[in-house]
Amino acid sequence: MAQQTLPMRRPVEFLSRVCGTTGLRIDIAAQNLILTNAATAIVFLLLGGIMGMLLGLTRWPEISLLSSVPDIYYRFLTAHGMNMLLYWIIFFEVAGLYFGCAIVLNARLVMPKLAWVAYGLMVIGAVMSNIVVFMGEASVMFSAYVPLKASPLFYLGTILFAVGALIAVILFFATVVVAKAEGRYKGSLPLVTFGLLTAAIIAVTTLLGGVLTYVPAFLWSLGLMNLDPEVYRLNFWSIGHPAQQINLAAMVSIWYFLAHITVGAKPLNEKLSRFAFVLYILFINLGSVHHLLVDPGISIPFKIFNTSYAMYLAVLGSMIHAFSIPGAIEAAQRIRGYTKGLFQWLIKAPWGDPGFSSMWISLVMFGFIGGTTGVVMGHEQINILHHNTMSIPGHLHSTVVGGTTIAFMGVTYYLIPLLARRRLVGAVLAKYQPYIYSFGLLFIIFGQMGAGALGVPRRIVDAFYEGAPIEVAFPALADTGLSIAGIGTIIASIGGAMFVGVAVLSLFFGKRIEEGKSILEKQPEPSISAEERHKVKVPGAFVLVFVFLVVFTLVWIGNMLWLGKVWPVN
Amino acid sequence: MPIHSPEKVWWKPIGRQERIWFWVSFVFVIVMFISMPIWHLLADQNTPHLSYRVTPERFTAIVSEFTKRYQVGSENGIPIVHPPAGEIYLLARQYQWMPILELEKGKTYHLHVSSADVNHGFSIQPVNMNFQVVPGYDYVLEITPPDAGEFTILCNEFCGIGHHKMSGKLIVKE
Known part of the structure; x- marks a missing residue:
């Protein structure tokens, strides 16, 4: 048996308390680290969010806030990318990893002092890069393509941040191993930890990609070595995209966690869900090449095999989760008695619980919009139509924001009462926040995709081309798309501010929850044996995934027909 | 659970x-x-796979020689060239596309595109076809324009502070 292969160690005592809601033993050192990392993440979210609002108001043609100062716009655009894609998300993921290993496994976090060192390195790196960017020494965008040069401190900041994150990931692995050796949990890893383990494995390869990218770039910026621009692009996307795959694995784990804690959902089939996570590990990093589909110097077979994540097998992983999670929710709801028709389980779901609504919105936005457009835009030939147009930010806002950020926000509404033991301040705001935020986001996403389809480039201060040698005019509809995105920016900013306000106020001023008291009012679990649970049918989720497949097919076929109409090229 | x-x-x-x-x-x-x-x-729309290594200096020299040989006019200081079907060249540099190409409808061209400085994005509008332009690499796009008219070439990879002014033109004659 598996648990006997590791030598048992005498468990080390640690300061802990028992969670009143889940019955889990909570390591106080881990708890403090989780809360600090998550709170730091929210600070960077606020900073990146303010930047995002200013950018959105600039690209709204009727407002054009910063159009007269492109220098400032490009600084803010770089800062928006760095703060959102790296600092907000990775600080939060470190919190998630500590949660997944120490808390879920009833274990102690090994070497908490080293975890604080990791935190310190990440903060120093993030602050350093931010200062350089705001001083205008690194207006090179998130991707920082060589030979567009930034101050060496920009690359150094990113290296420090990546080293800190790598230490945190190593501590996650160490904690999982030690927890096993000390007998903190029996049997296999729980699914949430298993999912986070895949995120951590992907994080290791990603952060090594970061070393491969930023160390040469740092040396190059100091004039110590030459760096081929295409090699840099290939290396950059070995961190740039896999970083999003860490998000994906972490986000899916959070979906399982939130579905469980909000409606008591249990995975339909642990084997299949785990298999889907393994597909991510095996294939998903290959997908980074889909950023290089219309690049010189890379062969066609390499592009096709890699962009499809090895025959789209990682996409298959996501499609498995796309059924497993709604299916698990449906089964839990049906067991609870919501059995009428195809969709009573969904209609009667706890829509007023921000944990549940965030989870569902995240799932739908990621799947229906982010997943479909991502796979289709990353199709080898279809990419010709989308590369570097506004459609790309349209897509990435539906994955990174609509998917990951909304899931992270949703879990925050549970982390605060569970770990900080404080009730939410402004629970009414929290209740409506996921809807307002995602409503604004839909405007941004479709506005950007519309403008992109009409040819508007991304990463450009405005689309007026004033003072350009050749006059440029886009179809009027492109301006409409940008205006829609602008309106969405305002709505999403309100939703974002609601989140930050509720989270920060609750952390510091929320009403204390007594030790050992459950935060869940209702008793979720009707008792049912595992065998009976296994027999519950989920026709509603089954219909939903086929609706999803139809949407996916339409997006794909539509793009292929469009591609057939443009100029022949080879 | x-x-x-x-x-x-x-x-x-x-x-x-x-x-x-x-x-x-x-x-x-x-x-x-x-x-x-x-x-x-x-199908006819595929990502091009032919590319060569070329230094920015060498490519700039090729383009200026090509421009001198086929120049037929100029617009706002940018030369207009009318080359025969076959090998044609386009240089991207901060913040300009050189030269303006005048092509003929239905003829097949091998468009060599490269950069003199940083990454640029080659984007033909309103056709909306987009390719990456990387310094040090000569990317060969085999194109056959099916429609006559004037088309804009935009840069859609961030290339510096003047990125939003980098436009060019492609003319296709009947």
Whole structure:
């Protein structure tokens, strides 16, 4: 048996308390680290969010806030990318990893002092890069393509941040191993930890990609070595995209966690869900090449095999989760008695619980919009139509924001009462926040995709081309798309501010929850044996995934027909 | 439970609905994968695969010689060239496309595009076709313009502070 292969160690005592809601033993050192990392993440979210609002108001043609100062716009655009894609998300993921290993496994976090060192390195790196960017020494965008040069401190900041994150990931692995050796949990890893383990494995390869990218770039910026621009692009996307795959694995784990804690959902089939996570590990990093589909110097077979994540097998992983999670929710709801028709389980779901609504919105936005457009835009030939147009930010806002950020926000509404033991301040705001935020986001996403389809480039201060040698005019509809995105920016900013306000106020001023008291009012679990649970049918989720497949097919076929109409090229 | 170790039932056979969805998804992703090589065989719009290494200095020299040989006019200081079908050249540099190409409808050209400085994005509008331009690499796009008219070339890779002024032109004559 598996648990006997590791030598048992005498468990080390640690300061802990028992969670009143889940019955889990909570390591106080881990708890403090989780809360600090998550709170730091929210600070960077606020900073990146303010930047995002200013950018959105600039690209709204009727407002054009910063159009007269492109220098400032490009600084803010770089800062928006760095703060959102790296600092907000990775600080939060470190919190998630500590949660997944120490808390879920009833274990102690090994070497908490080293975890604080990791935190310190990440903060120093993030602050350093931010200062350089705001001083205008690194207006090179998130991707920082060589030979567009930034101050060496920009690359150094990113290296420090990546080293800190790598230490945190190593501590996650160490904690999982030690927890096993000390007998903190029996049997296999729980699914949430298993999912986070895949995120951590992907994080290791990603952060090594970061070393491969930023160390040469740092040396190059100091004039110590030459760096081929295409090699840099290939290396950059070995961190740039896999970083999003860490998000994906972490986000899916959070979906399982939130579905469980909000409606008591249990995975339909642990084997299949785990298999889907393994597909991510095996294939998903290959997908980074889909950023290089219309690049010189890379062969066609390499592009096709890699962009499809090895025959789209990682996409298959996501499609498995796309059924497993709604299916698990449906089964839990049906067991609870919501059995009428195809969709009573969904209609009667706890829509007023921000944990549940965030989870569902995240799932739908990621799947229906982010997943479909991502796979289709990353199709080898279809990419010709989308590369570097506004459609790309349209897509990435539906994955990174609509998917990951909304899931992270949703879990925050549970982390605060569970770990900080404080009730939410402004629970009414929290209740409506996921809807307002995602409503604004839909405007941004479709506005950007519309403008992109009409040819508007991304990463450009405005689309007026004033003072350009050749006059440029886009179809009027492109301006409409940008205006829609602008309106969405305002709505999403309100939703974002609601989140930050509720989270920060609750952390510091929320009403204390007594030790050992459950935060869940209702008793979720009707008792049912595992065998009976296994027999519950989920026709509603089954219909939903086929609706999803139809949407996916339409997006794909539509793009292929469009591609057939443009100029022949080879 | 996702936060507890799995119950013993977890290695039981996968349910029927999950099995159906798994195999439908599997077929779907394989069809999608195969569509890429098939498109290469059957359709006309494919990502170009031919590229050469070239230093920015050498490519700039080639373009200026090419411009001198076929120049027929100029617009706002940018030369207009009318080359015969075959090898044609376009240089991207901060923040300009050189020269303005005048092509003929239905003829096939090998458009060599490269950069004199940083990454740029080659974007023909309103056709909306987009390619990456990387310094040190001569990317060869075999194009056959099917429509006459004036087309804009935009830069859609961030290339510096003047990125939003980098526009060029492509003319296709009947």
